[in-house]
Amino acid sequence: xKTIELEVPDMSCGHCVTTIQSALMVVAxxxxxxxxxxxxxxxVQAQDTVREETLxxxxxxxxxxxxxxxx
Numbered sequence: 001x002k003t004i005e006l007e008v009p010d011m012s013c014g015h016c017v018t019t020i021q022s023a024l025m026v027v028a029x030x031x032x033x034x035x036x037x038x039x040x041x042x043x044v045q046a047q048d049t050v051r052e053e054t055l056x057x058x059x060x061x062x063x064x065x066x067x068x069x070x071x
Contacts, residue, residue: 001031001046001047001048002045002046002047002048002050003043003044003045003046004044004046005038005041005042005043005044005068006041006042006043006044006052006053006056006059006066006068006069007041007066007067007069008020008035008040008041008042008059008064008065008066009040009065009067010064010065011035011037011040011064012037013037013068014037016037016064017035017036017037018047019062019063019064020033020035020042020059020062020064021033021034021035021042022062023058023061023062024042024044024055024059026056026058027046027050027055027058028044028050029047029049029050030034030044030045030046030050030070031045031046031047032044032045032048034044037056039056039059041061041069042055042059042066044069052068056068
């Protein structure tokens with residue numbers, strides 16, 4: 001299990017949060033996705049086989065821009 005953190009700067013409302021969370025949860029191997037409007041971040045708990053690029057693409061397909069929040 002690993003944690004992947006994404007920045008999603010275009011979020012502006014609760015609907016955005018719900019849409020992004022739903023998009024992340026349908027990715028195979030994702031166990032949990034916490035999306036916060038205040039931080040404009042998504043913190044994803046996923047199996048080790050899940051690639052960050054796959055999560056970024058899922059957010060983008062939902063209509064939002066996302067980047068890695070890796071430090």
